[in-house]
Amino acid sequence: MLGSAELAARLRERRSAAYVAGFAKLDLAKSAGDVLDAIRAEFPELTPEQLPHGIVARCSLGHPFEVHTLELESDAVTHVRRGEPLPGGLERARALAAHPGYLFVEVYPDGVRAVGVDGTVSVAEL
Amino acid sequence: MGRSALQNYRTPVVVARGLLTNLTSRLGALGHEIADVRAGVHNLEGRVDERCDVLQKQLHSLTSDFREFVAQDKAHKDIAISETRLVRVRQELERNFGFYAEIRRRATGILQASDLAIVREETIRSSTEEAMIGAPGYWLAPALVAIASWMADKQDLANKALAEAMRRDDSKTSLLLCLVSRRLGRHDTARRWLVRYLGLQDPFALDREAIVLVDALASGVFGGGNAAAGLESIEAWTEEIKNRVGVVERERARWKQAILDMSTAPGASEYPYLTKHSPTWPQLASALGGVRLNGLVEKRVEAMYEGELGLSPKLANRVDELVDDLVRRFDDDELPLRREERKLELIISGSGDRATAEAHLALESPAFAERTSFVTLLTNAALGMGVGRVSRATQRLAFALSTPWVIEAYDDVVTGVRAAQPATIELAIDGWTGTTADGRDEGELVEGFRRSLAAEENAARAAAYGLGFWWPALVAVAFLALAFFSKYLLVGALVFTIVQLAFYVLSLPPARVRKAQFAARREVGVTAVEACCAEIVDLCEDVAREDARASGVRALLESINASEHVGATLDGRRKIVA
Numbered sequence: 001m002l003g004s005a006e007l008a009a010r011l012r013e014r015r016s017a018a019y020v021a022g023f024a025k026l027d028l029a030k031s032a033g034d035v036l037d038a039i040r041a042e043f044p045e046l047t048p049e050q051l052p053h054g055i056v057a058r059c060s061l062g063h064p065f066e067v068h069t070l071e072l073e074s075d076a077v078t079h080v081r082r083g084e085p086l087p088g089g090l091e092r093a094r095a096l097a098a099h100p101g102y103l104f105v106e107v108y109p110d111g112v113r114a115v116g117v118d119g120t121v122s123v124a125e126l
Numbered sequence: 127m128g129r130s131a132l133q134n135y136r137t138p139v140v141v142a143r144g145l146l147t148n149l150t151s152r153l154g155a156l157g158h159e160i161a162d163v164r165a166g167v168h169n170l171e172g173r174v175d176e177r178c179d180v181l182q183k184q185l186h187s188l189t190s191d192f193r194e195f196v197a198q199d200k201a202h203k204d205i206a207i208s209e210t211r212l213v214r215v216r217q218e219l220e221r222n223f224g225f226y227a228e229i230r231r232r233a234t235g236i237l238q239a240s241d242l243a244i245v246r247e248e249t250i251r252s253s254t255e256e257a258m259i260g261a262p263g264y265w266l267a268p269a270l271v272a273i274a275s276w277m278a279d280k281q282d283l284a285n286k287a288l289a290e291a292m293r294r295d296d297s298k299t300s301l302l303l304c305l306v307s308r309r310l311g312r313h314d315t316a317r318r319w320l321v322r323y324l325g326l327q328d329p330f331a332l333d334r335e336a337i338v339l340v341d342a343l344a345s346g347v348f349g350g351g352n353a354a355a356g357l358e359s360i361e362a363w364t365e366e367i368k369n370r371v372g373v374v375e376r377e378r379a380r381w382k383q384a385i386l387d388m389s390t391a392p393g394a395s396e397y398p399y400l401t402k403h404s405p406t407w408p409q410l411a412s413a414l415g416g417v418r419l420n421g422l423v424e425k426r427v428e429a430m431y432e433g434e435l436g437l438s439p440k441l442a443n444r445v446d447e448l449v450d451d452l453v454r455r456f457d458d459d460e461l462p463l464r465r466e467e468r469k470l471e472l473i474i475s476g477s478g479d480r481a482t483a484e485a486h487l488a489l490e491s492p493a494f495a496e497r498t499s500f501v502t503l504l505t506n507a508a509l510g511m512g513v514g515r516v517s518r519a520t521q522r523l524a525f526a527l528s529t530p531w532v533i534e535a536y537d538d539v540v541t542g543v544r545a546a547q548p549a550t551i552e553l554a555i556d557g558w559t560g561t562t563a564d565g566r567d568e569g570e571l572v573e574g575f576r577r578s579l580a581a582e583e584n585a586a587r588a589a590a591y592g593l594g595f596w597w598p599a600l601v602a603v604a605f606l607a608l609a610f611f612s613k614y615l616l617v618g619a620l621v622f623t624i625v626q627l628a629f630y631v632l633s634l635p636p637a638r639v640r641k642a643q644f645a646a647r648r649e650v651g652v653t654a655v656e657a658c659c660a661e662i663v664d665l666c667e668d669v670a671r672e673d674a675r676a677s678g679v680r681a682l683l684e685s686i687n688a689s690e691h692v693g694a695t696l697d698g699r700r701k702i703v704a
Contacts, residue, residue, distance in 0.1 A: 009371045012534070096545050101676070114541050122537035124545040 001047055011108070015119040016042060023057060023104045023115075035070060052113075054090045056097035057104035067097045092126045160628055201478025208478075212470040219463050229257045229266050230453040233302075234446045236270060237309060240277055247278040258287075265295035266453055269302055297326050297333050302452055305338075308347060309445040317352050324356075329363035330373065331497040337507050337520065338452045340527075343692050344519035345437055345444050357692050363500040364527060374531050377501045381528070381535035383489055384509055388422045389415045397665060399657040403555050409548045410665060416543030417672035423536060424679045427525075431686070435519045447517075455512075458496045465494040504528045519691070526688040533683050540676045547669070553658050556651045557582065565662025568655070575655050576648065583644045587637070601626075 002010060022038035035055070043051060053072055059065040059079055066082045069090050080086055086094055093105040093112045102114040111125040220227075236250055254270040261267045272287035291299040304319035327336060342348055343356045367373050392414045394401050401407055438444050468490065472483035492502050493512035506512045507524035516524075525532070550561045553571070558578035560571045601622060608615040 005371045005375065009375065092545070095547050095549060096541065099544050101540075101544070112545065114545075120537065122534070122541040124538065124542040126545060 002045065002050070007046070007050055010043070010046070011106075011113055012121050012123065015115050015121065017119065020103060020115065020117070020119050023055065033075065036072065036075060039072070052106035052108055054088050054093070054107040055104055056086065056090050056093040056107065058097055058100075067094060096124065156624070156628065204478040204480055205474055208470040208473040212467065212474065215463055215467045215470065219460060219467070222463075223457070223460055225261055226264060226266070226457065227454075229261055229264065229270065230450075232257060232270060233266065233453045234450050236274060236277075237306065237442075237446060237449065247274075250274045251278055251280075263294065265291055265298055266302075267291075268294065269299050273303075273306055297323065298335055298452065300326060301335060301338060302449065305342065305347070305445050305449050305452070308342075308349075308352075309442055309449075313349055313352065316348075317355070320348075320352055320355060324359045327363075329366055329500040330370070332500055332503055333497060334493075334495075334503065334512065335452055335455070336500065337503055337512075337516075337524075338448050340504070340507065340523055341451065341517055341520040342448055344523035345435075345448075345517060346519075346692075347441065347444055347448060353692055357689065360500065360527065361688075367499055367501050368530075373499050374501055377505050377528070378531040378535045378538075380489065380492070380505055380509075381532050382538055385419060385423060385535060385539045387486075387489070388426070389419055391415050392418075397661045399654060400551075400661045400665065403553055403654055403658050404551055405554055406548050406550075406552045409546070410551065413543065413547045414665065414669060414672075416539075416546065417669050419539060419543070420672055420675040420679050424675065424682060427679075427682055427686075430518075430525060431522060433518075435517070437517075437519060461494055461496060465491075468494070501528065501531070508532075523688060523691040526686045526691045529683055529686050529688075533680065536680065536683060540673075544673065551662055553655065555654045555658070556647055558651070560655075562659065562662060564666050565659040568659035571659060572652055572655050575651050579644065579648050579651060583640075586640060586644075 019038050019042040022035055039051060039055075051072060055070040055072075056067050059068045061068075061079055064081045065079045067086070068077060068079045069086055069088070070077050071088045071090070073088075076087075078087055085091060090107050093107045096102055096112060096114045097105045099114075101116065103117050104115055106113045106115065111123060113121050113123050115121055232253060236254070239250060251271075251274045254267070254274040258267040258271050268287040269291035272284045272291055275281075275284035275287060288299070288303075300319050300323035304316050304323055307313075307316035307319055323339070327333075339356060340360065343353055343360070346353070348356055391411050397407075397410075400410060404410065438447070465487075469483065469487050472486050473480055476483045476486070489509075490506075490511040492498055493506035495502075498506070504524040504527050507516050507520050508528050510516050510521060550563055551565070553560050553562070555575060556579070558575045560574050562571060
């Protein structure tokens with residue numbers, strides 16, 4: 001199990017192209033299973049509690065939907081309308097998920113990690 | 127008896143009617159007088175309120191003036207104390223290390239004297255030997271003896287002195303000999319010393335003088351092969367450090383702090399209505415200051431890479447500068463006093479602001495550590511921290527070598543700023559509160575404000591004309607009804623009614639005044655809502671425009687390539703040919 005410094009360094013590493021591509025299809029996914037498999041494949045060395053507990057991304061379904069969320073614990077994908085609260089404590093990732101500079105946002109207990117189209121990761125401690 | 131009783135009864139009624147007429151006219155007159163008194167009281171109230179406002183403002187101004195005076199007085203005292211201490215610290219440096227300064231001056235003096243060949247070898251040698259006796263334990267003294275003996279071709283003495291210098295400080299001696307060899311055009315010897323110096327280094331715990339090596343690479347002191355070897359080594363150090371968790375993370379945090387420290391709060395005059403009427407203003411100000419960092423970082427980086435380097439065209443002069451730096455800046459014994467000196471300088475330059483000076487010193491403190499990692503050394507040089515000057519060429523190369531974690535720090539700052547943007551903006555105007563996302567729903571907000579004020583006005587009117595207002599009249603009617611049975615009750619009813627009416631007329635503002643007050647509040651409030659909406663639209667555009675610069679700044683940072691800043695050019699185009 002990675003220590004906190006090692007974990008922080010690991011989670012800052014650039015995400016793989018396959019992992020990033022998986023999230024582009026989240027809107028079309030019938031179930032969250034594929035995405036969950038992609039997350040586990042991306043971080044094989046992490047324990048379940050070290051994985052993100054949710055993912056938030058911009059929703060491509062269009063108005064009135066703003067973002068969609070994936071909660072790892074419940075495997076649930078939720079499309080959220082503008083003005084509606086995000087489930088599972090994922091609200092803090094909303095502004096970043098809606099920003100065109102990021103493809104999706106991973107939510108961790110200590111903060112969020114915003115992932116760009118090229119897989120680069122930036123961290124906001126919240 | 128019945129008739130007489132009726133007459134007796136009618137007589138008081140006639141009297142009462144007369145009285146009533148009289149009282150009615152008096153009541154009318156009294157009403158006018160009460161209205162006059164009320165107007166006078168209202169006027170007086172207005173003047174008293176106005177006076178209170180003026181007094182309150184004066185008191186507030188006086189309090190803030192007093193606080194400012196106390197702060198300024200403290201700052202002046204801090205400056206005066208710091209200046210006195212600075213003199214003392216510098217005297218102590220002179221007293222404790224003054225003789226070192228004498229020897230240090232001889233280092234470049236010997237090199238320049240040998241160029242000109244106007245000083246006898248014997249004089250040079252005796253001068254260095256004298257320094258050796260005067261500074262026991264100091265590495266430079268035997269190093270100078272070695273150089274002087276080497277120049278005089280006294281091999282044995284040179285070797286003995288060299289061994290002693292290396293025993294005292296192998297690292298600095300190797301670097302000094304490398305530079306001196308380079309100055310004398312002995313490339314192979316310089317290379318051997320360079321390899322030796324590099325081999326002695328632990329990239330996780332370098333002596334501070336390693337920055338001289340970076341400076342030498344940046345200013346083109348080393349020829350092709352040696353420059354390549356030097357760059358290869360420092361790139362290897364960087365890779366080695368990157369693979370150990372924790373070191374680069376510390377530098378990233380320092381860069382993040384350095385970027386955040388560049389932030390300035392927007393002025394109160396930029397968005398005056400939001401400053402006054404939005405409880406969200408502190409977050410908005412912070413968000414605006416945050417996105418403006420993009421432009422500030424861009425300007426800072428462009429300024430670093432623009433313009434001439436200011437290097438001497440003569441190689442010997444550039445080496446002399448490096449030798450001078452090497453012998454002057456990096457003696458650990460002096461560090462505590464140098465640290466204190468820097469702190470006092472920061473307090474003085476910061477106009478006595480001790481807290482800011484200490485925060486700045488905390489950021490600079492790694493630059494005053496005896497040993498640091500190579501990446502810390504680069505951060506210190508790129509941010510211009512530490513003892514003495516950092517050349518422009520060194521700063522450029524150090525920044526270029528630091529860009530991987532500078533970019534990460536910058537990305538984190540940008541992401542943090544974006545995450546902290548408030549999703550909605552709250553407005554609070556004259557008892558009304560409303561929220562907006564972008565200020566484009568001005569109509570709805572104005573309508574909301576009007577509704578809120580109308581509700582307040584209705585409530586005020588209801589309070590003024592409610593049961594509480596009419597009950598004395600009801601009591602008076604009851605008295606009048608009872609007056610058929612007793613004239614005393616009639617008089618009592620009239621007196622009671624007059625007293626109550628007088629009380630209400632005095633205590634409640636007339637309807638027209640109240641209406642005028644609400645109309646004025648409506649006008650002021652609607653103007654404030656509209657102005658706030660206009661400012662929010664401007665603010666959102668301002669934030670979007672500044673935020674959009676982030677990708678350009680990132681591209682600028684990514685375009686900086688370390689290898690382009692090794693062997694710097696004098697005018698930004700031409701490489702130095704050694």
